[in-house]
Amino acid sequence: MSASDSAIGAEATVSRTVFLGRDAVRKSRPPKSYRLPELDRRIRSVRTRSEARLMREARRAGVRTPCVYDIDLADCSIVMERVVGPTAKEAIASDPERAPEIAARIGEAVARLHSAGICHGDLTTSNMIVLPDGEVCLIDFSMGCSKASLEEIGVDVRLLERAFGSAHAGMDEALESMMKAYFEGIPDADAVRKKLADIDNRGRYT
Ligand SMILES: Nc1ncnc2c1ncn2[C@@H]1O[C@H](COP(=O)(O)OP(=O)(O)OP(=O)(O)O)[C@@H](O)[C@H]1O
Ligand SMILES: [Mg+2]
Structure with a gap:
């Protein structure tokens, strides 16, 4: 993550947080005004759900992925383990x-x-x-x-x-x-x- 502890990609915002005392990051998908609101909500919620599910499935298959702590479909965000290390x-x-x-x-x-x-x-x-x-x-x-x-x-x-x-x-x-x-x-x-x-x-x- 950048020095500001927040990385902004094409669609998502990643910021540091704490979840039940654990070092964590929150990845959220803010609304995009260039998309029709209903479609935008669908895309964000489908991607959020699918991302959390795939991370869990991959983990079960023995692939190291961040542990998912929480998922909030209202604001389309995932709280997950903060993995420490360089990309x-x-x-x-x-x-x-x-x-x-x-x-x-x-x-x-x-x-x-x-x-x-x-x-x-x-x-x-x-x-x-x-x-x-x-x-x-x-x-x-x-x-x-x-x-x-x-x-x-x-x-x-x-x-x-x-x-x-x-x-x-x-x-x-x-x-x-x-x-x-x-x-x-x-x-x-x-x-x-x-x-x-x-x-x-x-x-x-x-
Ligand atoms: N669980 C994590 N622990 C530590 N750093 C993370 C974690 N998840 C993301 N990051 C940091 O935030 C950056 C952006 O995260 P990510 O690649 O998931 O999102 P994105 O590329 O912005 O999103 P998307 O492609 O889904 O729109 C990563 O390159 C990494 O530096
Ligand atoms: Mg990325």
Whole structure:
């Protein structure tokens, strides 16, 4: 989070709070005036509910995600555990030598997520927090889905690769170690590789 203890993304506001004595953050989705009010309310409440549900499901599947403490559908906010650590983007930028190791932990976390049939929808290194023990905690599940199809999984992987490649240009070794850990961690690597080839071909000919 920024020095002001508040980070404002495209849609959400994240601020520090305390929940029953625990260090926490509140992620809220304020109304957007450019949307029709009824539609806006629906989008905000669907994203809030879906984000909290996916975080819980991922956690149950052994993926490190913030523990959800409370959800308030009236103001579309989630109160969750505050995970302490730099984002993967910050960690890699501040210590490039650790990039391959951090990247491998990212690959493992995403593999576990996909093995549980959950896709994330926004796998950038800003949506990952590196814990003191090196494990990677995934955050920001608002664009994700459960019961993901092979297509959805494939798109998630391509986005992960692209986001990593553009945020950390030139770190080919790290990118490779991320993908190696990912393919080692999923049950049917061949099916996903084939799907990625399909996605690439489609991009080339459409
Ligand atoms: N549980 C948490 N613990 C610590 N920091 C967090 C937590 N959740 C979010 N943050 C910080 O706030 C930033 C923004 O959070 P997040 O990525 O969830 O929202 P967003 O990108 O603004 O929202 P969205 O994409 O859903 O509109 C993160 O990059 C991270 O620095
Ligand atoms: Mg984010």
